[in-house]
Amino acid sequence: MIAQIPFWQRKRLHEMTPAEWESLCDGCGKCCLNKLEDEDTGEVYHTDLVCRYMDQETCQCTVYRERLQKVPGCTVLTPDTVDDYHWLPYTCAYRTLSEGRPLADWHPLRSGDPGTVHDAGVSIRDKVVSETQVPEQDWEEHIIHWIL
Numbered sequence: 001m002i003a004q005i006p007f008w009q010r011k012r013l014h015e016m017t018p019a020e021w022e023s024l025c026d027g028c029g030k031c032c033l034n035k036l037e038d039e040d041t042g043e044v045y046h047t048d049l050v051c052r053y054m055d056q057e058t059c060q061c062t063v064y065r066e067r068l069q070k071v072p073g074c075t076v077l078t079p080d081t082v083d084d085y086h087w088l089p090y091t092c093a094y095r096t097l098s099e100g101r102p103l104a105d106w107h108p109l110r111s112g113d114p115g116t117v118h119d120a121g122v123s124i125r126d127k128v129v130s131e132t133q134v135p136e137q138d139w140e141e142h143i144i145h146w147i148l
Helices: 018-023 064-070 093-098 136-142
Strands: 033-037 044-050
Touching: 033 136, 044 136
Parallel strands: none
Antiparallel strands: 033 044
């Protein structure tokens, strides 16, 4: 018997079910980092400041279903918008598949273990501070370069 080809290898992003789409998230938490945009150039800078609703141990949103009501401007990735978020990290599965690259070995869909994203050092675990701990006028001091 030939093993079935995983959905992320045989389907385009637009063909995935909502459950398949959601399962692409590797749980790194990088999209929940606060970002600053240069108004003149449009360049986006990541900070080490994470949304107040992020569980920093699991790197999961604690209010996922209500996030759009609680966090105006929260990132919502869809097959139609994924390419609009040019700031997504290179490791992001949505970006990876959109660009035609294979999922990394540490991705939970490949490894079968949601902990491998942390073990590989790809997640924000132990690298961030809650946005509630830093006044917004000081966010520029928290710009990082390790995100890519």
